[in-house]
Amino acid sequence: MTAMSGILPPELILEILSWLPVLSLMRFRCVSKTWKFLISDSYLVKLQLERSFRNPHILLLATQGYKNPCFLARLCSLPCLIQNPAPYFCGRTLRCPRPYKYLFGSCNGLLSLHKSLSTKEYEEHWVCFWNPATKNCSKPSPRLRLNFGTGVRNCIHFGFAYDDRKDSYKVVAMVLDPSTRQTNVWVYCMGDVCWRRSLMTSPAFLPLDSNGYSVNSTVNWIGISFQEPKKPNFFSYDLNNDTCRCLSVPEFGSKNSGFPAMGVLNGCLCLSLDIERTMIELFALKDVRDERSWSLLVSISYETLNISPYSYKLRILGMLGDLLLLAYSNWDAYTILITFNLKENKVERTRTYKKKFLNHIFSCHYVPSLLPI
Template identity: 25%
Template sequence: MTTLPCEIVNDILSCLPPKSLQRFKLVSKPWGSLISDPNFVESHLRRAYTISQGDHNANLLRVGQIGGILYQSGDLGWALYHMNSEGLNRKVVMIEHDDFARCIDLAGILGTCNGLFLVLIITRPSKMCILWNPSSRKCKTIPPYHVPSDMALVISGLGYESSSRNYKGVVVYSPCTPWTSQGAYGNKEFLCLVYNYKNNSWTRKYESDYDLFDFSHSWDVATVNGVPHWCVFRIDQQNFSKTYLIVYFDLENENFKVLVGLPEWGIEEMKFHLGVLGDCLCMSVLSQESLGGTEVWAMKEYGISESWMKLFVIPHSSTRLWPLCFRGKKEVLIAELDEEGITYSENLLIFNLKENTLRDFSTHDNYSRGFHFFTYVASLVSPEEHENQL
């Protein structure tokens, strides 16, 4: 039997899903070494991103409290629920950990990048953070961070610094009572904490520059090219006027920087949300006064304000809609937001680009409490060398 050249074997393996590759590690030592090699992992990731764009292979994950799944105490259990954009391969993974004997009070996703999730788990005595890959179901417990009890989380994200092959997480907290006596945010002090994967530690950062931004309405993180982005506004200290900006977290210098200001159509009177669609930053815009529907725009050239392009309009939509991913060339998977623009409804929608129609896409996940959906690509990125199982 003729042996295939190594280049062809590598190419074939790089096309396979992570679940299969995890099994193929056991075929032989050379295959195990190849699949575990960081260069192969990055090559597989690049191909996964290419395949997922405009394809039916996008994956979705949400975290919430599952009805009907009870611990012995009678409390509802928190779970991670994932599926692909076709609604197939649905799976519920209960969040449990040996470090905590009591039930989980709250769980949330702080950020995602390259198929890896940063998850915050709060229990009655304390809290913990984990890095988790839903494709391989491998996780790593990382040190928890500590903040004053009078501060609340306003934004978070996870990014990848490619030059050092290092993942970094960022969380920003603000006082629970943000408004000053003048009704402005000028004297507000934000607390930023940064997680460094290589050092496996959190670093606190108090910087006056953060006070120039208001993060309080920036729930939505959009990760492009491994960098997390948010929409914030800057306060003019003279007249307290607001200017909306898209900022990103510089992973190398560990500070926030302005990418661009919002275009003319992204005015204060509109309800808008930042996201990612087709590997580009996108914004869904709903005018508070107009019945024209929801406009979806994409920044075709990263960092260039003039490159915003209107992709499509969802007509007659009176609620906040947020595109999650394309389904082929004809459809877009849409999430419906509540009035505060913070959480999603239980089900998703599908918008047909050619027919301009919406239809329901039921998730059937039976959540009594639920949070945002996140899209991700299936990857081999491992939380650590010796993984725990979740």
């Protein structure tokens, strides 16, 4: 490195290093103090992150166990997984640092982890941030204490996102109080000394997915508003201005009879709707702040997907070019991963797993990064 720095300007050295994978850069940091200083440069960290987005990965998250559930996180290359939907052969398992068992979000290479404590009078929740590439983990956040009041437990759901205006990473906790039918939104910003209650909404909103989906400095959940209990909506919290909106899903009349599911494809919020147990329609929201920007991505019949009308919880996992990766469960205790070719309107390959491996599967995007914690 010393010889190279005498020949090449620092900007060019950083440009060359930015094309290397994070794991290689982490090894090079151990060579000398000069290498460690150079690879810790904020410009290199930012440039390397931008390059990492060209090689998409996803985290497959699945619950294991029933009495004491924990989450299994499997890191997979999206191109590899779509070509061969077999996580055991094209990915590696990420084991959360103790004592955390629940991973609920990914953003720019950082993962957010959750732990809780419950008594008869209250429950406490705290989070931390983990970079598996650098193996660094933050200290636990302050605890968010929720009192039961009338004895009815709260329903709490988490989301993790990056606030681009304030250059900060934030955890959003949506807390439903069943006794008052109100939803409180609490926000924790990395490095803060406490949680901040951002707002309170009424009527309440009940998410159908535990984890919020992050798009363009917003966290979004699909669910049911107590104001319109017969129609699914999605709840969107905007980190830029600490506001929330309850937005409508695409118009589909009264035909929807299944489980609506949300996902993120190519930076857009996506929604899958089950139409009378015969069709799956996938919609994309071009602008997450404009509910008029919904567009139909594809409509696929159960017959084309070769799935039973008794299947449930179809989920959007990822997309690469014309290839779409989907997952669903059936009543025979199996989870099936499907690669579907949108251009040719056909299933290319499937893979079946016992639910003890992939139970309640969902996914989030991941890019390895050198971001410090």
